[in-house]
Amino acid sequence: MGRRVAHAEGPAVSLLRTEGLSKEFGGVCAVDSLSFAISPGRVYSIIGPNGAGKTTLLNLLTGIYAPSGGRIFLEDADLTGRAPHEFAQAGVARTFQNLQVFFNMTALENVMVGRYRRERCSLATALLRTPALARAERTCREEAAELMRFIGLAEWLDARAEAMPYGALKRLEIARALATQPRMLLLDEPAAGLNSAEMRGIGELIGLLASRGHTVVLVEHNMRLVMGVSDHVLVLDYGRKLAEGTAEEVRRDPRVIEAYLGSALASDCSVGSATTSGGSAGGTAGSVAPTLH
Amino acid sequence: MIARFVSPRIGGLAALLAVIAALPLALSNNYFYEVAILVGLNAIVCVGLNLLIGYAGQISLGHAGFFGLGAYGSAILSARFDWPPLAALAAATVAVALLAYLIGRPILRLRGHYLAMATLGMGVIVSIVAATEDRWTGGPDGMSVPPFKLFGATLSGEGAWYCVVGALLVAAVWLSLNLIESPTGRALRALSSSEVAAEVSGIDSARQKVLVFVISAVFASVAGSLTAHYSGFITPSKLTFFHSIELVTMVVFGGMASTYGAVVGAAVLTTLPQLLTVFKDYEMVVFGAIMMGTMIFMPKGLVPSIGTWVGGSRTRKDLR
Amino acid sequence: MSGQLAQYLLSGITIGAIYALVALGFSIIFNASHVINFAQGEFVMIGGMTTVSLTGAGLPLPVAMIAAVGLAALVGLALEKLAVEPARRAPVVTLIIITIGASILLRGLAALVWDKKLHTLAPFSGSAPIEIAGAALLPQSLWVLGVSLAIVLALSWFFGRTLLGKAMLATSNQGVAAQLVGINVRRVLLISFGLSAALGAVAGILITPITLTSWDVGIMLGLKGFAAAVLGGLGSGPGAVLGGLVLGVAESLSAGYLSSAYKDVIAFVLMLAVLFFRPAGILGGRAAERV
Numbered sequence A: 001m002g003r004r005v006a007h008a009e010g011p012a013v014s015l016l017r018t019e020g021l022s023k024e025f026g027g028v029c030a031v032d033s034l035s036f037a038i039s040p041g042r043v044y045s046i047i048g049p050n051g052a053g054k055t056t057l058l059n060l061l062t063g064i065y066a067p068s069g070g071r072i073f074l075e076d077a078d079l080t081g082r083a084p085h086e087f088a089q090a091g092v093a094r095t096f097q098n099l100q101v102f103f104n105m106t107a108l109e110n111v112m113v114g115r116y117r118r119e120r121c122s123l124a125t126a127l128l129r130t131p132a133l134a135r136a137e138r139t140c141r142e143e144a145a146e147l148m149r150f151i152g153l154a155e156w157l158d159a160r161a162e163a164m165p166y167g168a169l170k171r172l173e174i175a176r177a178l179a180t181q182p183r184m185l186l187l188d189e190p191a192a193g194l195n196s197a198e199m200r201g202i203g204e205l206i207g208l209l210a211s212r213g214h215t216v217v218l219v220e221h222n223m224r225l226v227m228g229v230s231d232h233v234l235v236l237d238y239g240r241k242l243a244e245g246t247a248e249e250v251r252r253d254p255r256v257i258e259a260y261l262g263s264a265l266a267s268d269c270s271v272g273s274a275t276t277s278g279g280s281a282g283g284t285a286g287s288v289a290p291t292l293h
Numbered sequence B: 001m002i003a004r005f006v007s008p009r010i011g012g013l014a015a016l017l018a019v020i021a022a023l024p025l026a027l028s029n030n031y032f033y034e035v036a037i038l039v040g041l042n043a044i045v046c047v048g049l050n051l052l053i054g055y056a057g058q059i060s061l062g063h064a065g066f067f068g069l070g071a072y073g074s075a076i077l078s079a080r081f082d083w084p085p086l087a088a089l090a091a092a093t094v095a096v097a098l099l100a101y102l103i104g105r106p107i108l109r110l111r112g113h114y115l116a117m118a119t120l121g122m123g124v125i126v127s128i129v130a131a132t133e134d135r136w137t138g139g140p141d142g143m144s145v146p147p148f149k150l151f152g153a154t155l156s157g158e159g160a161w162y163c164v165v166g167a168l169l170v171a172a173v174w175l176s177l178n179l180i181e182s183p184t185g186r187a188l189r190a191l192s193s194s195e196v197a198a199e200v201s202g203i204d205s206a207r208q209k210v211l212v213f214v215i216s217a218v219f220a221s222v223a224g225s226l227t228a229h230y231s232g233f234i235t236p237s238k239l240t241f242f243h244s245i246e247l248v249t250m251v252v253f254g255g256m257a258s259t260y261g262a263v264v265g266a267a268v269l270t271t272l273p274q275l276l277t278v279f280k281d282y283e284m285v286v287f288g289a290i291m292m293g294t295m296i297f298m299p300k301g302l303v304p305s306i307g308t309w310v311g312g313s314r315t316r317k318d319l320r
Numbered sequence C: 001m002s003g004q005l006a007q008y009l010l011s012g013i014t015i016g017a018i019y020a021l022v023a024l025g026f027s028i029i030f031n032a033s034h035v036i037n038f039a040q041g042e043f044v045m046i047g048g049m050t051t052v053s054l055t056g057a058g059l060p061l062p063v064a065m066i067a068a069v070g071l072a073a074l075v076g077l078a079l080e081k082l083a084v085e086p087a088r089r090a091p092v093v094t095l096i097i098i099t100i101g102a103s104i105l106l107r108g109l110a111a112l113v114w115d116k117k118l119h120t121l122a123p124f125s126g127s128a129p130i131e132i133a134g135a136a137l138l139p140q141s142l143w144v145l146g147v148s149l150a151i152v153l154a155l156s157w158f159f160g161r162t163l164l165g166k167a168m169l170a171t172s173n174q175g176v177a178a179q180l181v182g183i184n185v186r187r188v189l190l191i192s193f194g195l196s197a198a199l200g201a202v203a204g205i206l207i208t209p210i211t212l213t214s215w216d217v218g219i220m221l222g223l224k225g226f227a228a229a230v231l232g233g234l235g236s237g238p239g240a241v242l243g244g245l246v247l248g249v250a251e252s253l254s255a256g257y258l259s260s261a262y263k264d265v266i267a268f269v270l271m272l273a274v275l276f277f278r279p280a281g282i283l284g285g286r287a288a289e290r291v
Helices: A054-061 A084-090 A107-114 A123-128 A131-151 A166-179 A196-211 A223-229 A247-252 A254-261 B008-025 B030-055 B063-079 B085-107 B112-132 B158-180 B183-193 B195-200 B205-231 B241-254 B259-297 B302-310 B312-318 C002-033 C040-056 C061-087 C092-113 C139-161 C163-173 C175-180 C185-211 C217-232 C237-257 C263-277
Strands: A016-025 A028-038 A043-047 A069-074 A092-094 A184-188 A215-219 A232-237 A240-245 B148-150 B153-155 C130-132 C135-137
Touching (some): A016 A054, A028 A232, A028 A240, A043 A054, A043 A223, A054 A092, A054 A184, A054 A215, A084 A092, A092 B195, A107 A166, A123 B158, A166 A196, A196 A215, A215 A223, A223 A247, A232 A247, A232 A254, A240 A247, A240 A254, A247 A254, B008 B030, B030 B063, B030 B158, B030 B183, B030 B241, B030 B259, B063 B085, B063 B112, B063 B241, B085 B112, B112 B241, B112 C263, B158 B183, B158 B205, B183 B205, B195 B205, B241 B259, B241 B302, B259 B302, B259 C092, C002 C040, C002 C135, C002 C139, C002 C163, C002 C185, C002 C237, C040 C061, C040 C185, C040 C217, C061 C185, C135 C139, C139 C185, C185 C217, C217 C263, C237 C263
Parallel strands (some): A043 A215, A092 A184
Antiparallel strands (some): A016 A028, A232 A240, C130 C135
16 A cells, blocks of 8 residues: 555545455456545546556446446445446546537536436426426526536537537536536546647646545546646556555556556656557557656 | 516427417318317327437337327226226326336337337237227227217317317427426436436436336327227227337427427328328328438438528537 | 147248248348348238239249249348438438338338239149148148258358358448458448348248238238347347247247237237347347446
8 A cells, every 4th residue: 555645544534445346247357356445535546558447447436337246335335236326326426438428418418417416306397397497497507507617618608519629528528527516526538539738737627626625536548647636546457456556656666667657667767658568558549658758 | 587488498389389279270171170180199199209219319119009008098998987088088098107117117128129129019019909809999990989078068079179189289398398408308318318428427217218208108198098089989000010100200200309390290290191192002102202211311300400401500600 | 639739830830930031031131230121021022922923924933933032132122222221320210210111112012013912822832731740731831941941051051151141240240340351341231131132032932822922911920020030139040040930839839729819919929028038039148238
């Protein structure tokens, strides 16, 4: 376990905790007896080569996959085996690596969907559109607009989602996830496909969210982003925990270097694109290997 | 405050009401009234079906089954058991809602073609039962249905029926629009776009799908009950696979995810066969050709396609 | 009693073979294009009706049969080219309506070109029943079973051993990858429609001496053939055959022992049961849930 600065350790303080979490697909173990804990208010990154099980882990943590073994705890509640919407209602929100934006709606409506769990109304209310519902809808609209401005999407307030560029859509997903008022926000490769300016923006956004007390979990290939924002890093390899600690500790960990980062990164020399020994670590649009310089 | 009253929703409803109120001026004889009433009844089914197909992104090739269950339920209870028609309608509607709820859960776990075939199978089973249980249903020749009585007064005559069906259609459209613009409606549109993203946003997609399935079944059942009373008889031909396809085609032709599109689709495709009787033997050929042609050349449906032609310049501005 | 059972089994297998051929047609098209061709039943109708009218016009039976199969294949090719290909990227609902529209169109044409009466063909080799295990087997049934078996064997050789057949299977599994290795996917689609149509037509010709044919015989046969395909596993060739036979026998047994009035319902009840409990069908693998 790595050193953490000025934070109490122990299960009493963790927001999310897994115990022996496993997921098997027809004999292949994508996640293997993974146990870790995430403390509230921190930025936590999960890195590792392709096939390390990062997206599988994220799907497990949001109920999209049911685990083959192990347990998942959100504070004291055992969420193991629950459906995705139950995870969402418990306060776990996420974005997707392959955008899952609702393209049949406007940007604002996308964010409004995020407010669903607080907006739920009875069928009769919905069918009859009571004045109370109409008022609630107006509030919902205003708060969604406010969220979009906070995220930096003010210019897209009136746009249809299908008209927005890729970078804006990635932010839109984050806005939608934030609209659920989550206790924990899981971002699946938020920097994928972004240019360096956009990526810096995402890094700033994550920093801003952290400063407001949000707990952010990041799955990312982009080392610069990871090293820049993370309080804590978990390195996966073949579905198992390879290393854990602060960004600095992980960067210097010889096991991590060998499996993922490549020895050229051990020093502070600027590198072009580093290749790994365990196969290329980049399968998403834009990033080919962990970039760091 | 004023803005609320000139919102697109109110405007559209007012326009619909105006059309329904003004239409009798063009209906010069009973036959036209009859067609208009049939259009209205089909439109009620289509508005409900559109919620399922257009907004929630599901498919049903068996909705004539719900229509028929409402029709036969009302018919059997009022003709064979002497129930008051209103009570029969209520009972049939509740029964259909219950049935839709029970089969909705397992059926809506399926997707795409599998869902289509399951709903088709369900509809065919209902139609075969209706044609075979002739002790209850009168078999393939059907059965006669007593007229609709409301608090002692008999509902008869094209004019009276026109008013009732017109009012119900406006009510159906109003309910549908309300639902679409509510959090529930957004949830439905969300899950039709990306079910997994809807789920992680807290939407219980299975429950929502069943909900809209039940609602669309209820719309179909009520329309079915009324059709039975209006026509004075009901035959299994109203429950066939072909009728289910007609309903789906009306929805898709008019424009999926468009409540008014469903009404337009019902209007066009109900009157069309009446016009096509001119073609006599060519009726099926022309109908089939129209089905294929509109789907190939106008896949978004009539109302949205017209919407894009009309609002073309506006959409281009949106695309910075 | 066993004579009766044998009778039901025999007639069940006979009609089952027909369902199997129709189901194979569905599977071949579904494999190539993920389209459910609701017009499949109409190919069965075209096969039977064309043969009837051509033999009625004086042509010898073999010539009429070949012409009928050829015509059906042409109709299948036309359907693919004119209706399915322009709408390849459309959503499922749209494609369903297109093929259903096609089936309505074809039925309407059939009613125009021919008529709405029932027609029959003379059995291929006489109608003297053969005694087997206390049951009477029609010689026509032997034709049905024999030709169906031959077709199934020919298809498995085609898909398993010939380059074109393997190309078609490759397209079904990985369309894009198939294109990248040079397989002409559009040609595969065309061929699959033509082949399925021919299969349906053969089924229609074979069964006409037993169950007659008419302009609308395609509706139920198409639906039941589809039920058989789902039963065995949509997209699986062996599944289609198995599903067809199981369906035919189940139908025959339930009509004999339970209720003949509800004979047609069995197919759909079985289909619903499969869709509820094992959507991949008897021979289909467990459907993997991946996000």
